[in-house]
Amino acid sequence: MSDSMNSVFDSANTFTIDGRRVPFKPGQTILHAALEAGVYIPHLCHHPELKPHGSCKLCTVTVNGRNGSACTARAMPGLEVENDTPALNDRRRVLLQMLFVEGNHFCPGCEKSGNCQLQALAYDLEMLAPHFRHAFPERPVDASHPDVWLDLNRCVMCELCVRASRDLDGKSVFMLAGRGAESKVVVNSPTGLLKDSALSIDDRAAHVCPVGAILPKRVGYAVPIGERQFDQATISHQVDYLARRTIPIKAVEPATETEGA
Amino acid sequence: MNAPRDLPRKLRVATTSLSGCFGCHMSFLDIDERLLELAHLVEFDRSPITDIKHCGPCDIGLVEGGVCNAENVHVLHELRKNCKVLVALGACAVGGGLPAQRNNLDVAKCLTQIYRTESGEVAVPNDPELPLLLDKVYPINEIVRVDYFLPGCPPSGDTIWKFLTDLLTGRTPRIEHPLLKFD
Numbered sequence: 001m002s003d004s005m006n007s008v009f010d011s012a013n014t015f016t017i018d019g020r021r022v023p024f025k026p027g028q029t030i031l032h033a034a035l036e037a038g039v040y041i042p043h044l045c046h047h048p049e050l051k052p053h054g055s056c057k058l059c060t061v062t063v064n065g066r067n068g069s070a071c072t073a074r075a076m077p078g079l080e081v082e083n084d085t086p087a088l089n090d091r092r093r094v095l096l097q098m099l100f101v102e103g104n105h106f107c108p109g110c111e112k113s114g115n116c117q118l119q120a121l122a123y124d125l126e127m128l129a130p131h132f133r134h135a136f137p138e139r140p141v142d143a144s145h146p147d148v149w150l151d152l153n154r155c156v157m158c159e160l161c162v163r164a165s166r167d168l169d170g171k172s173v174f175m176l177a178g179r180g181a182e183s184k185v186v187v188n189s190p191t192g193l194l195k196d197s198a199l200s201i202d203d204r205a206a207h208v209c210p211v212g213a214i215l216p217k218r219v220g221y222a223v224p225i226g227e228r229q230f231d232q233a234t235i236s237h238q239v240d241y242l243a244r245r246t247i248p249i250k251a252v253e254p255a256t257e258t259e260g261a
Numbered sequence: 262m263n264a265p266r267d268l269p270r271k272l273r274v275a276t277t278s279l280s281g282c283f284g285c286h287m288s289f290l291d292i293d294e295r296l297l298e299l300a301h302l303v304e305f306d307r308s309p310i311t312d313i314k315h316c317g318p319c320d321i322g323l324v325e326g327g328v329c330n331a332e333n334v335h336v337l338h339e340l341r342k343n344c345k346v347l348v349a350l351g352a353c354a355v356g357g358g359l360p361a362q363r364n365n366l367d368v369a370k371c372l373t374q375i376y377r378t379e380s381g382e383v384a385v386p387n388d389p390e391l392p393l394l395l396d397k398v399y400p401i402n403e404i405v406r407v408d409y410f411l412p413g414c415p416p417s418g419d420t421i422w423k424f425l426t427d428l429l430t431g432r433t434p435r436i437e438h439p440l441l442k443f444d
Contacts (some may be wrong), residue, residue: 100356107443108352108414109359114444123441129355129410133403136357138365225444234438 015079017041017061024075031059031070034083035243040236041083042092042121044210045158046071049247050167053159056099058092058121093125100130104139104153105211111220112212114228118156119211120235142187145194147201147217155185155213164247165205173199185213204247271301272320272429275340276308276350279333280360280398281326283309284415285351289323291418302429307340319344321428327353328399329360332392341405346428350421352414352443354401361398368394409434413442 014023015030017039024033029052034041045056054072061070062082070081082088099105099118107113121127142150157176162185165173177186189197199206201216209215225231235242278286286309292299307316316322322344328334341347352358363371372394376385401407411424420440427434 104362104365106352106356106358106362109362110444119443122443123438126435126437126441128412128436128441129349129402129407130400131402134357134361134364134400136361136364136397231439231442 012077013075015075015077015081017081017083018085022075028075029071030061030063030073030075030079030081033075034070035239038239038243039083040239040242041070042089042124042236043071043242044117044121044156045160047160047164047208047210047247048243048245049204050160050163050208053163056095056156056158058095060088060091062088089125092121093127094131096122096125096127097129097131099156100127101132101134102137103155104136110154110212111215112154112209114225114231115223116212116230117210117235120230123230124234124236139184142194145197145199145217148194148199148206149215149217150185150187150194151213151215152184153213154211156211157183157185158210160208160210161185161205161214164208165199165203168247169203169205171198171203171205173197173203173205202249204249207249208247271304273306273318274303274308274321274323275306275316275319275344276310276323277316277325277336277340278309279324279326279336279354279401280329281351281353281358283325285323285325285354288413288415288418289350289421292422293418295422299425306343316340316343320346321425322347323350324348324354324401325350327357327360328395328401328404330392330394334395334404337401337404346408347401347405348409348411348424349401349407350411351416352412353398355410355412357398357400358414361400364397368396411436414444416440417442 013026014021016022017034020039022033022037022039031041031043031046041059041061043056043059045053046059052071054069057069059070060067063073064080107119113119139152141153159176161174162176165171173188174185175188176183178184186192187194187197206214206216276286305311306319307313316339322340324337324340324347328337349355353360357364372385373383377383411420413420417440420436423440424434424436
């Protein structure tokens with residue numbers, strides 16, 4: 001971080017991550033401040049445009065000796081945060097392994113591969129195998145909607161779609177139902193099918209999924225495997241992207257409505 | 262004069278494909294001219310390359326594919342028993358892969374549906390020589406202990422080469438970006 005950047009902030013409003021001084025604006029979370037300062041903290045259920053959720057626990061950091069989610073913990077002056085440590089990264093890798101065996105994550109057959117944040121985190125933390133016994137659960141695929149797939153095999157229940165639909169689209173199409181291992185994303189429609197819901201391809205909920213559970217149809221391989229977001233560089237080297245990314249209104253297709261007011 | 266005794270003996274390598282498509286073996290061949298270099302360091306035991314049917318004592322065993330039937334289990338046990346270091350090569354060996362897509366289907370229903378003629382007659386192949394299918398397709402580490410995992414569908418020739426050269430030269434194998442790929 002440059003000196004000019006530091007001067008923007010009140011000098012009291014800084015804390016440290018792994019010994020590095022990070023400025024923050026009052027009210028920011030540790031994760032938010034870290035990403036803005038170019039410090040990578042692994043995360044999956046966080047999106048800069050949405051309220052924090054604190055469910056995936058991948059952003060767990062040690063704050064003044066105690067573990068907590070960086071996406072929900074408020075930045076305070078003088079906090080000492082440990083982030084990139086072998087112990088925390090080991091735990092994060094185990095969380096990823098549990099996420100991988102809990103669902104049906106077949107990367108070779110998934111059109112999200114290369115753009116998938118779960119996969120990107122696994123690459124970055126060098127997760128070579130899921131380690132645990134695979135659950136191979138039976139989960140449905142809802143292909144009823146003309147423009148959007150819903151494949152619960154790949155769902156990690158981060159609730160990004162729930163939040164995007166409720167807070168940004170104002171539709172509340174998705175919700176998490178059930179408890180514990182029985183939890184799943186359900187669709188707000190009389191039949192429970194996506195085609196009978198209010199979801200449209202223009203909704204942000206249709207594009208926010210960090211994994212391949214909610215995908216726009218007919219654009220799957222518009223960008224070839226090997227040339228995608230996390231094929232270029234590992235996710236830990238894309239802090240700027242993570243801090244500034246916005247949920248596209250429509251994936252892939254170039255914006256056409258630039259004319260007119 | 263006696264032959265010099267301090268020449269390192271060649272390491273013995275066994276390879277096999279269980280419930281795989283041989284894509285990982287093809288990728289192995291993709292190390293191209295480095296195969297000649299490899300031939301100075303290793304010799305092959307049981308492998309599609311040698312067509313040896315059973316494995317003797319080996320240093321390294323490369324296993325492609327998941328475990329989908331009784332024969333796969335026997336072959337895998339044979340390799341585990343004979344290989345000092347057993348490696349899960351590719352997405353299927355690591356996590357079941359494409360064949361494991363049947364894992365939440367009933368095997369009997371699967372077979373009767375697939376082997377149904379147009380007239381509705383069911384003729385599931387039942388020759389005693391055919392190995393019986395398991396209820397599920399298992400990643401190999403759910404059957405035997407596995408020392409190293411090399412994900413990818415398939416892992417690229419470069420990935421396999423990096424892994425093998427690390428292992429053969431006594432380094433801890435490390436696969437990271439851009440060699441670490443699940444697709």
